Amino acid sequence: MNASIASDGSPRPPAPPTPEALGAGAVTVDPAHPSGPAEQVRSQLAALIQGGVLAANAKLPTVRQLAGDLRLAAGTVAKAYRELEAAGLVRTGRAAGTRVNPGQGLAAPARAEALVFARAARAAGLNLEQAQALLAVGWDRTAS
């Protein structure tokens, strides 16, 4: 669609998710996942932040809001937020809520390379877990 092409020909990134959108599907919790709920929330939010989807100073939903949306205890979401803050990805404040810290998106060339690999893996019929397995093996292989 031309509507998704900027004037310089590069594709427009999708609009960043609102706080409501995070609990409405952008972040999900699968009870069958090997990691627990807190870790699933943490890692998905971290990915959105580092991948540039959640921009600097973007507001995250309140602990209670996200917990309600994801059907989790508030303390569980609070744990995920605490860990994001400990990692420097967000800052939290009473009354002010939680916001993304500036400068947490990773370098754009690496993000573009991730897209290339994701497309190739999909084209080869892999699922995400398999793609991640290949990355892990490739990571070991490129250690030297």
Add this chain to the structure above:
Amino acid sequence: MNASIASDGSPRPPAPPTPEALGAGAVTVDPAHPSGPAEQVRSQLAALIQGGVLAANAKLPTVRQLAGDLRLAAGTVAKAYRELEAAGLVRTGRAAGTRVNPGQGLAAPARAEALVFARAARAAGLNLEQAQALLAVGWDRTAS
């Protein structure tokens, strides 16, 4: 090194790990990891199999051997092996032990793409968790 270059100029893959090597470092368990020990063993072995590092019919260490090497309970390794078998990656047999099923390595072009991305991510100064985060975001983005 020329010794690692095949006669057609392509790099030689490293030798596949022996059963002993799996418990001696090729597979590791980090108690601080968000996933539990069984899942860490399962996912690392799955990656080695799908990444072609463990070849068809390669023998895995016995449950007791790997458990001892990784300082886990045997039942925990047995759980990982059961899940690998349920996924069709391995076959287990009393007395015969556990072997990799043929045909479980994923397509070589996708593996090569994973290497390219791993190198690019390392060159950008990312760690593996960050690279996996970018892959997850890229995966969502290429869903259409």
Add this chain to the structure above:
DNA sequence: CATCTTGTATCACTCTATTGACACAAGGTG
């Protein structure tokens, strides 16, 4: 066939994560 190998099953216990509810305290707003 006898013996050995090795995965599977079982057990009581320990540990950890999560839960739902409530209270407190730090900030923000009008």
Add this chain to the structure above:
DNA sequence: CACCTTGTGTCAATAGAGTGATACAAGATG
């Protein structure tokens, strides 16, 4: 300043994963 917003802390209970040891049973080997 009063009131509201929102993260943090606490609690007892629950659920699930892992533990180490043991026994059983299915296969493999000589």
